Amino acid sequence: MAHGYRVVQWTPFKRAFDSVLLLSVAAFLIAFIAASLAAFPGERAVSAIQLLIRAFGACAFALLTLILMIGPLARMSPRFLPLLYNRRHLGVTCFLLALAHAGLVLVWYHGFGAINPLVSLLVSNPRYAAIVGFPFESLGLVALLILFVMAATSHDFWNAVLGPRLWKALHMGVYWAYALIVAHIVLGAVQGEKGPIYAIVVGVGAALVVGLHWLAGAREVRADATLAPEEEGWLRVGPALEIPDQRARIVTPAAGERIAVFRDGAKIYAVSNVCRHQGGPLGEGRIVDGCVTCPWHGFQYRPQDGCAPSPFTEKIATYRTRIEAGVVFVHPTPEAPGTSIAPSLVEVSTP
Amino acid sequence: MSKEDFFIGWSAQTPRVDRRFMLAASAGLIASAAGAGALMASAHDSAVGGRWDGVVRDWTGLLLSEPYPLLRTLDLDGTPRTAFLATSRKTAVRAPAHLDGAFVRVRAGLIARDNHAMLAVADGEAGIVADAAAAPASLLDWPAVAAGDVMLTGEILDAKCWFGAMRPGFGRTHKACAALCTRGGLPLAFCVGSVCSLGGEAPLLLDAGGRPHGRAILPLVADPVVLRGRLVQVGDVQQIRADLGAIHRL
Numbered sequence: 001m002a003h004g005y006r007v008v009q010w011t012p013f014k015r016a017f018d019s020v021l022l023l024s025v026a027a028f029l030i031a032f033i034a035a036s037l038a039a040f041p042g043e044r045a046v047s048a049i050q051l052l053i054r055a056f057g058a059c060a061f062a063l064l065t066l067i068l069m070i071g072p073l074a075r076m077s078p079r080f081l082p083l084l085y086n087r088r089h090l091g092v093t094c095f096l097l098a099l100a101h102a103g104l105v106l107v108w109y110h111g112f113g114a115i116n117p118l119v120s121l122l123v124s125n126p127r128y129a130a131i132v133g134f135p136f137e138s139l140g141l142v143a144l145l146i147l148f149v150m151a152a153t154s155h156d157f158w159n160a161v162l163g164p165r166l167w168k169a170l171h172m173g174v175y176w177a178y179a180l181i182v183a184h185i186v187l188g189a190v191q192g193e194k195g196p197i198y199a200i201v202v203g204v205g206a207a208l209v210v211g212l213h214w215l216a217g218a219r220e221v222r223a224d225a226t227l228a229p230e231e232e233g234w235l236r237v238g239p240a241l242e243i244p245d246q247r248a249r250i251v252t253p254a255a256g257e258r259i260a261v262f263r264d265g266a267k268i269y270a271v272s273n274v275c276r277h278q279g280g281p282l283g284e285g286r287i288v289d290g291c292v293t294c295p296w297h298g299f300q301y302r303p304q305d306g307c308a309p310s311p312f313t314e315k316i317a318t319y320r321t322r323i324e325a326g327v328v329f330v331h332p333t334p335e336a337p338g339t340s341i342a343p344s345l346v347e348v349s350t351p
Numbered sequence: 352m353s354k355e356d357f358f359i360g361w362s363a364q365t366p367r368v369d370r371r372f373m374l375a376a377s378a379g380l381i382a383s384a385a386g387a388g389a390l391m392a393s394a395h396d397s398a399v400g401g402r403w404d405g406v407v408r409d410w411t412g413l414l415l416s417e418p419y420p421l422l423r424t425l426d427l428d429g430t431p432r433t434a435f436l437a438t439s440r441k442t443a444v445r446a447p448a449h450l451d452g453a454f455v456r457v458r459a460g461l462i463a464r465d466n467h468a469m470l471a472v473a474d475g476e477a478g479i480v481a482d483a484a485a486a487p488a489s490l491l492d493w494p495a496v497a498a499g500d501v502m503l504t505g506e507i508l509d510a511k512c513w514f515g516a517m518r519p520g521f522g523r524t525h526k527a528c529a530a531l532c533t534r535g536g537l538p539l540a541f542c543v544g545s546v547c548s549l550g551g552e553a554p555l556l557l558d559a560g561g562r563p564h565g566r567a568i569l570p571l572v573a574d575p576v577v578l579r580g581r582l583v584q585v586g587d588v589q590q591i592r593a594d595l596g597a598i599h600r601l
């Protein structure tokens with residue numbers, strides 16, 4: 001278990017990112033409230049608390065939809081990687097919006113009564129066997145609990161303590177939360193509203209999330225389907241000089257993880273393509289300051305032994321390489337993470 | 352792609368290309384957040400009528416405990432009006448037995464919608480005290496007049512929210528609150544028509560004998576139902592009287 005985690009400082013980018021995030025949330029909430037007050041003046045106005053309940057809920061849904069779009073977008077274009085880097089801040093903000101929504105619902109709809117608000121939440125509508133008329137509040141409550149666990153364990157400290165596999169599995173819970181929230185809205189607000197607006201918004205949001213994942217997934221499947229040609233137990237990567245300097249080519253063995261084959265000037269190294277942090281594609285990263293740098297959150301590994309530079313302790317598998325007539329081959333059997341392997345050397349003609 | 356184009360989150364430098372893209376994306380994001388918020392809010396349902404004005408006044412009138420605690424009183428404009436009594440929470444207020452049928456004074460806030468009224472009594476039961484004055488003749492003798500059998504579709508609501516304590520106080524998202532008010536013993540109304548939000552009539556819902564339904568009706572609250580019952584007019588209050596067996600979920 002890796003106990004070292006990165007203590008990341010505030011950077012100008014992070015500050016700008018968070019400012020844009022807060023401005024967007026504020027813009028949504030203010031526009032929602034202002035538009036409602038303008039559209040429904042006087043006797044038709046929705047009460048302040050109920051308006052806030054709607055605004056917070058709608059904003060949390062929109063933000064979660066955006067969060068889930070970032071992953072596949074970043075798989076399809078590196079331009080979206082900066083959004084991926086700070087997704088945690090989006091997630092925590094989304095949880096806080098959902099919490100505000102739920103808190104106001106609990107006080108307003110379930111409070112002031114003869115029974116405890118939490119009891120009211122669970123018993124006020126006992127029709128758990130119905131579809132139309134299902135107590136949709138319970139779905140939102142479960143989603144909120146999932147978002148809470150994820151927000152609470154979002155820090156890299158937990159990633160280091162739980163290990164990347166468990167952490168990732170835990171955070172796949174966001175898809176369950178999203179499904180529950182879609183059902184929560186469909187069985188709640190969509191059934192309650194006369195107009196089609198919530199139905200349209202939920203439909204478009206869910207279609208975007210599903211569609212983008214499908215597109216990105218199809219690309220991965222295609223990449224996996226093109227296996228590297230094998231020659232006497234070695235995988236053919238291609239001409240060494242076709243690998244851009246400081247960059248990698250990713251090859252897919254018949255079994256096991258993908259392999260990232262890097263070129264650092266005249267030196268060729270091969271390491272696992274899977275980042276120890278959250279499984280980012282190392283082969284889409286580059287060599288920075290002599291280290292393979294993950295495109296997702298910037299974790300680094302020395303290409304010669306797969307070890308993160310001290311004080312960090314993460315390790316990834318390394319692979320043996322050889323060069324024949326300028327063509328790189330990699331052996332598909334991974335060495336134990338942290339195994340030092342000398343690079344293969346290629347002749348680079350200096351113009 | 353040069354080294355400058357590679358984004359590293361923890362690095363102090365944001366690559367130039369990213370910066371331009373990020374600026375455009377940020378502006379787009381803020382603008383679409385505002386657009387999405389405005390779109391959703393301008394098309395959601397409105398509240399349609401009813402208000403709780405929040406001013407606590409002294410009301411005098413004839414106190415009756417059946418079918419629900421109510422005060423026959425004069426409205427702000429002097430019209431004789433039936434005002435049901437409640438606490439300022441989601442619970443009923445008990446009419447003191449010794450004051451049943453007496454002329455009383457109550458400190459309460461008005462919740463009103465069209466010609467429906469409810470009073471949120473400030474100090475509960477203790478806030479209802481005998482008044483020395485005699486009841487005006489206009490408040491006496493309101494006989495029950497049967498107005499025929501009907502079959503109606505609509506939604507069972509708690510009268511307090513429907514009269515304006517909640518805006519809106521009907522529909523799916525309000526169901527839990529309606530159930531809580533029903534548990535609390537507040538009067539029920541039957542909102543006629545498939546879409547309560549369009550306004551329309553909401554007679555008081557009672558059983559066939561003219562008594563409150565009690566909690567047995569909870570599973571049907573705030574769902575679309577059809578009922579067979581008898582319309583009865585008592586003063587300014589229209590009642591629909593139907594037994595539980597004559598009410599069915601649609």
Ligand code: FES
Pocket residue numbers: 275276277278279280281294295296297298299
């Ligand atoms: S996945 Fe986070 S740094 Fe690689």
